[in-house]
Amino acid sequence: xxxxxxxxxxxxxxxxxxxxxxxxxxxxxxxxxxxxxxxxxxxxxxxxxxxxxxxxxxxxxxxxxxxxxxxxxxxxxxxxxxxxxxxxxxxxxxxxxxxxxxxxxxxxxxxxxxxxxxxxxxxxxxxxxxxxxxxxxxxxxxxxxxxxxxxxxxxxxxxxxxxxxxxxxxxxxxxxxxxxxxxxxxxxxxxxxxxxxxxxxxxxxxxxxxxxxxxxxxxxxxxxxxx
Amino acid sequence: xxxxxxxxxxxxxxxxxxxxxxxxxxxxxxxxxxxxxxxxxxxxxxxxxxxxxxxxxxxxxxxxxxxxxxxxxxxxxxxxxxxxxxxxxxxxxxxxxxxxxxxxxxxxxxxxxxxxxxxxxxxxxxxxxxxxxxxxxxxxxxxxxxxxxxxxxxxxxxxxxxxxxxxxxxxxxxxxxxxxxxxxxxxxxxxxxxxxxxxxxxxxxxxxxxxxxxxxxxxxxxxxxxxxxxxxxxxxxxxxxxxxxxxxxxxxxxxxxxxxxxxxxxxxxxxxxxxxxxxxxxxxxxxxxxxxxxxxxxxxxxxxxxxxxxxxxxxxxxxxxxxxxxxxxxxxxxxxxxxxxxxxxxxxxxxxxxxxxxxxxxxxxxxxxxxxxxxxxxxxxxxxxxxxxxxxxxxxxxxxxxxxxxxxxxxxxxxxxxxxxxxxxxxxxxxxxxxxxxxxxxxxxxxxxxxxxxxxxxxxxxxxxxxxxxxxxxxxxxxxxxxxxxxxxxxxxxxxxxxxxxxxxxxxxxxxxxxxxxxxxxxxxxxxxxxxxxxxxxxxxxxxxxxxxxxxxx
Numbered sequence: 001x002x003x004x005x006x007x008x009x010x011x012x013x014x015x016x017x018x019x020x021x022x023x024x025x026x027x028x029x030x031x032x033x034x035x036x037x038x039x040x041x042x043x044x045x046x047x048x049x050x051x052x053x054x055x056x057x058x059x060x061x062x063x064x065x066x067x068x069x070x071x072x073x074x075x076x077x078x079x080x081x082x083x084x085x086x087x088x089x090x091x092x093x094x095x096x097x098x099x100x101x102x103x104x105x106x107x108x109x110x111x112x113x114x115x116x117x118x119x120x121x122x123x124x125x126x127x128x129x130x131x132x133x134x135x136x137x138x139x140x141x142x143x144x145x146x147x148x149x150x151x152x153x154x155x156x157x158x159x160x161x162x163x164x165x166x167x168x169x170x171x172x173x174x175x176x177x178x179x180x181x182x183x184x185x186x187x188x189x190x191x192x193x194x195x196x197x198x199x200x201x202x203x204x205x206x207x208x209x210x211x212x213x214x215x216x217x218x219x220x221x222x223x224x225x226x227x
Numbered sequence: 228x229x230x231x232x233x234x235x236x237x238x239x240x241x242x243x244x245x246x247x248x249x250x251x252x253x254x255x256x257x258x259x260x261x262x263x264x265x266x267x268x269x270x271x272x273x274x275x276x277x278x279x280x281x282x283x284x285x286x287x288x289x290x291x292x293x294x295x296x297x298x299x300x301x302x303x304x305x306x307x308x309x310x311x312x313x314x315x316x317x318x319x320x321x322x323x324x325x326x327x328x329x330x331x332x333x334x335x336x337x338x339x340x341x342x343x344x345x346x347x348x349x350x351x352x353x354x355x356x357x358x359x360x361x362x363x364x365x366x367x368x369x370x371x372x373x374x375x376x377x378x379x380x381x382x383x384x385x386x387x388x389x390x391x392x393x394x395x396x397x398x399x400x401x402x403x404x405x406x407x408x409x410x411x412x413x414x415x416x417x418x419x420x421x422x423x424x425x426x427x428x429x430x431x432x433x434x435x436x437x438x439x440x441x442x443x444x445x446x447x448x449x450x451x452x453x454x455x456x457x458x459x460x461x462x463x464x465x466x467x468x469x470x471x472x473x474x475x476x477x478x479x480x481x482x483x484x485x486x487x488x489x490x491x492x493x494x495x496x497x498x499x500x501x502x503x504x505x506x507x508x509x510x511x512x513x514x515x516x517x518x519x520x521x522x523x524x525x526x527x528x529x530x531x532x533x534x535x536x537x538x539x540x541x542x543x544x545x546x547x548x549x550x551x552x553x554x555x556x557x558x559x560x561x562x563x564x565x566x567x568x569x570x571x572x573x574x575x576x577x578x579x580x581x582x583x584x585x586x587x588x589x590x591x592x593x594x595x596x597x598x599x600x601x602x603x604x605x606x607x608x609x610x611x612x613x614x615x616x617x618x619x620x621x622x623x624x625x626x627x628x629x630x631x632x633x634x635x636x637x638x639x640x641x642x643x644x645x646x647x648x649x650x651x652x653x654x655x656x657x658x659x660x661x662x663x664x665x666x667x668x669x670x671x672x673x674x675x676x677x678x679x680x681x682x683x684x685x686x687x688x689x690x691x692x693x694x695x696x697x698x699x700x701x702x703x704x705x706x707x708x709x710x711x712x713x714x715x716x717x718x719x720x721x722x723x724x725x726x727x728x729x730x731x732x733x734x735x736x737x738x739x740x741x742x743x744x745x746x747x748x749x750x751x752x753x754x755x756x757x758x759x760x761x762x763x764x765x766x767x768x769x770x771x772x773x774x775x776x777x778x779x780x781x
Contacts, residue, residue, distance in 0.1 A: 004741050012748045016755045023759045128733045134744075141755070218769035222777075 005133075006125040013116055013137040016144060017109050024101045029094075031102045038088045038106025043114070045084030049077050071182050078178040085154050096221060100155050104148030111147070112140045135195055142199075142206045149206075149213040150177050156216055161223060166216060173209070265732040267373050269329065270456035272364040273355060274415055274723040275682070277503055278587040282355060286363035287412040287725045289327040292405060293732070295380040302326045305408045307377055309333065310366075311343065315350055319357075327363045329408065329730065331377060332457070334369040337625045348615035351453045355618070365410065366454045366620075367730065376406060376732060401740055407733040415723040421685045423499035423711040424692055425507040428703030429523055430475075430482040432489045432647070441492040441523045442555070442646070443601075445508065445592060446471045446533040447501020448679065448695060452620035455680035455726045461627040463617040464501060465674040467533035469667055470636045471495060472698055477640060477660045478647070479702035489647035494523045495703060497695060500681055500711060501534075502618060503720050504588050508595040510711035516599060528555035530603035532592040533639070537632035538608040538616050542567065542639075544577045545590075545605040545612075547597045556602050563606075563642040570638060578610065606639060624675040632671075633664045682722035 026035070057074065088103040116136060124133040156162055157170050176183070184205075188198040273283035291305035296317055299306050305327040313330060321328050339347070354360070367373060383403055432439045446467035450460020459465075475495055481487040500506030515522040524530075536542075544563065550556035560577060567575040582594045589595060590612035593603030609616055616622060640660050644650075677691060684692055699706045713720055 002741065005744070008741065008744050008748055011745075011752070015752050019752075019756055019759050023756075129736045130734065214766065215769045215773070218766060219773045222770055222773055 003125060005129070006120060009120050009124045009133050009137050012134065013112060013120070013140045016141045017105065017112065020101075020144060020148075021105055021109075024097070024105070026098060026101055026105065029098050029102075031098060034092055034102045035106035035109060037091060038103055039110030039113075041084055041088050041091070042107050042110035045080055046114070049080050052077055052080070068182075068186070071185075072179070075179050075182050079175075082150070082154060082174055082178065085151055086158070089151065089155050089158070096224070100152050100217070101148065103155075104151035105144070107151065108144045108147035111143065116140055131195070135199055138199055139202065142203050145210045146177070146180070146206050149210040150174065152213045152217050153177075156213075156220055159220060162220065170216065173212070177209070265372060265376070265734075267367050267370055267730045267732070268727065269365040269367045269410060269730040270454040270727045271415075271725055272360070272366070272454050273452075273680075274725075275503070276417075276718070276721040278719060281359040284360040284362065284364040285415075286327070286361060287410070287415045287728070289329075289363050289365070289408055289410040289412075289730075291326045291408055292735075293329075293376070293380055293408045295377070295383070296321075297381070298383065299325055305329060307331070307380055307406075307408070309377060310347065313350060315353055318350065318354060322358075322360050322362065325362060327408070327410075328365070330364070330366050331370075331373060332366060332368055332620075335625065336621050336623050339621075344621065347621060348619055351619050351621075352615040354453055363410070363412075365728070365730065366457055368457075373732070379404060380406065401737065401743055403737065405735045405737060407735045409731040409733065410728050411731075412725050412728050415725040417718075417721045418682065418685075418724050420687075421682065421713060421720075421722055422687075423507050423510070423681060423685060424696075425496065425498045425511045425709045425711065426696055426699050426706060427494060427496040427511065427709070428699045428706035429492055429494040430478055430489075430703060432482070432491045432493065433485075434490050439490070439492050440555075441494055441527045442643075443494040443496060443524055443527045443530040443596075444471060444474060444533070444643075445496045445498060445530055445596070447498045447505065447507060447592065448674075448691075449499055449501050449681040449684060450622070450679040451502035451618040452622070452680070454620060455682055456678050457620040458618075458678050458680045459620070459623045459675045460679050461624045461671060461675035462537050462622050463535040463619075464533075465671060465679075466536040466627070466632050466635075468497065468674060468695075469632065469670045470533050470536055470639055471497065472670060473636050473662060473666065474640055474643060475698070475702045476663075476666070478643075481660075490649060491528070491647050492523055493647070494527070495699070497699065498592070499684065500720070501592060503681060505592050505595045506711050506720060507709075508592055511709050512595060512599055514709055524601065527601055529559060530593060530596040530601050531559070531643075532596075532603065532605040534592060534605050534607040535609050535614075535617055536607065536635045536639070537627050537629075538614075540572055540631070541574045541576055541608060541610075542635060543607055543610055544575065545593065545607060546577065546579055547582045547591075547594055547603075549577075549579050550602065550604075554602065556604055559642065559646050560604075562645045563638070566638050566641045566645065570634060573634065573638060580612075608635065624671060627671065627675070629664065629668060629671065633662055633667055636667065637662045680726075682726065685722070 021035070026032075053074065085103060085107060088107060089099060092099045092102055119136065120133060123130070153170050153174050157167065157174065162170070184198070184202055187193075187201065193201065271284065271287060274285065275282055289305055291303060293307045294300075294304040296306055296308040296312055299321075302324060303326055306321055306325050307329045309331050311333055318328075354364075429441075447464050448468050450458040450463060450465070452458030452460070478489070478493060482489060482493075496508070496511060498505065498507030498511060501508070512524070515524050542563070544560055546556070550560065560575075564575050567573050580590060582589070582597060591605040591607075593605045596603035640662060644660050673694070674691075679691065683689075696706070696708065
């Protein structure tokens with residue numbers, strides 16, 4: 001709408017990232033460059049995903065017979081994200097909190113900068129007012145939680161001393177997280193929720209996902225003796 | 228003001244050099260890269276000068292806040308309304324004090340009661356002729372999306388409205404949807420490429436003594452209305468053109484056979500600029516009468532002009548001087564009367580109106596010829612030249628009664644046929660001249676499906692003009708085109724550009740809304756801050772729970 005509105009949106013989208021970085025104690029570890037590294041790997045992963053999509057997938061998802069199947073295949077490529085996050089975790093020395101948080105925050109920050117900055121710059125600054133920009137900003141905040149939780153789960157899965165039952169649950173959750181947007185879209189479509197209510201649903205699910213990851217992580221940390 | 232706010236947000240969170248770079252980015256980035264959610268085509272009101280008097284709306288560019296017709300207050304507002312909601316008084320008020328006016332036309336231009344129609348005609352007429360308008364005035368066709376915007380603006384709470392509660396009023400002043408209307412346009416300039424084409428051609432008659440008198444049939448092809456792009460002029464003067472083309476088609480068939488060739492030369496003149504004081508006729512007459520070689524028009528028995536032939540069931544014969552008994556015009560009038568008697572639903576009337584030489588604007592096209600001492604009359608179904616029906620955007624194809632047009636065409640064709648072949652009263656034409664109503668339909672479709680305002684037809688190689696010329700060339704001999712061009716230094720008439728444009732409607736919120744949003748975002752961020760601080764506690768809670776479980780398991 002105006003530059004001022006753009007400022008509002010930017011504050012809404014980036015300040016939680018900043019707070020997460022500052023208050024997780026990462027700044028004290030000097031993990032900034034590790035975050036940047038995570039961002040680089042994010043970009044590289046996206047590039048590979050795009051190449052795969054462009055090479056192996058038809059322009060028109062309808063060729064698969066239905067949108068749902070087409071979208072399903074498209075989101076399958078998102079498994080590359082998990083692999084990318086795994087590499088990020090591998091590249092960060094240390095263990096426990098800082099490792100997981102650095103990977104999650106770095107990854108999410110790279111995403112938010114690459115996917116939202118241009119949108120806000122072009123859209124929110126224009127003359128037309130639309131709630132969609134505020135919604136996108138709030139969605140980015142939800143994504144932060146999700147990425148940290150996903151990073152935690154990937155780290156947990158790579159541990160050998162995680163018991164087998166939990167390992168299966170974690171794997172299932174990770175695979176589901178790839179299809180998360182597809183699932184949410186379908187859910188919102190089926191229940192005919194509005195965008196705001198859809199956002200609330202997404203937030204609630206992500207919160208549950210995060211809490212679940214946190215409790216498994218707490219158990220593991222207890223086992224390993226890190227605090 | 229906002230700079231301080233921005234600074235406050237950024238202070239402590241983001242480094243200060245952002246404040247240096249951000250303005251640079253803003254300057255470097257392309258200006259306002261917006262794509263409006265709503266774009267509508269709009270058509271600007273007439274804008275022309277005639278004999279030194281300005282008509283229509285002078286402005287073109289709009290960048291103002293939209294308001295409904297009941298809620299505007301200053302020249303910073305652009306009034307958005309429906310044509311049916313606009314009244315003459317409110318228009319006068321708007322013309323003087325508002326910033327711009329956007330009028331949405333109804334879904335269809337038919338379906339009006341007689342009263343509504345008269346009111347719209349009067350309004351349109353006054354909008355055009357009362358005095359010039361300095362603000363931009365645009366018309367837009369019915370669009371459901373735009374209609375919603377108009378309705379929303381109407382229901383928007385007007386702050387001065389006492390009926391609404393204080394909370395409602397406050398809420399609407401904070402979060403109310405506003406619309407910004409932007410029509411990007413340069414200042415309209417007088418067009419210099421105006422060329423008004425007039426065609427003429429004739430059918431040569433024959434008489435044994437070789438002295439063949441001439442009759443001339445004249446009609447203009449342009450239309451007129453409050454907005455040039457919306458003036459389809461099905462009746463005025465599409466009907467005149469259709470009747471003339473029908474006459475040409477039928478008579479040329481007879482004239483091509485030496486046995487059935489008529490006793491008169493028939494000169495057909497299709498003129499332009501009929502709605503701007505018959506400029507086409509004026510120029511054509513000057514050329515013909517002042518040229519050294521003789522012209523058919525000089526020995527014309529009479530000049531018959533056709534104008535608006537489907538408006539009513541009465542055909543008026545307008546003359547500027549009552550025809551003398553025994554003159555060609557009076558004989559034609561008798562023919563017309565006798566043909567009219569065969570159609571009980573039709574009446575034929577003569578109307579006498581003297582030429583007012585004191586006035587610049589002539590009433591009927593035949594006056595152009597009468598001034599030059601050529602006996603002339605106009606056939607029309609409207610009684611007065613001031614009838615608004617001759618210059619309205621309501622005159623569209625759906626408002627034209629094709630049966631009536633065919634019947635009136637038939638009467639005129641029969642009357643001319645009778646005259647040309649000297650058929651005594653009471654006898655029928657042989658062979659019969661059959662009007663082809665399919666032809667009329669298709670011609671009407673062709674003529675009335677595109678706006679025919681003179682300024683739109685004056686460009687080179689206009690499709691409509693070319694096709695009319697082709698029709699002439701197909702049936703008539705000696706088809707020639709005369710162009711009327713306004714004088715460079717002291718033009719009689721001038722048209723201005725920018726007849727249409729694109730309107731962007733932006734959804735905007737009041738400035739206060741941003742401040743409230745900032746407050747909300749600050750509150751949200753504070754809660755995020757506390758949530759993040761709470762995470763260690765949550766973590767230890769989880770750990771304790773797990774410890775407890777383990778202890779139980781043991």
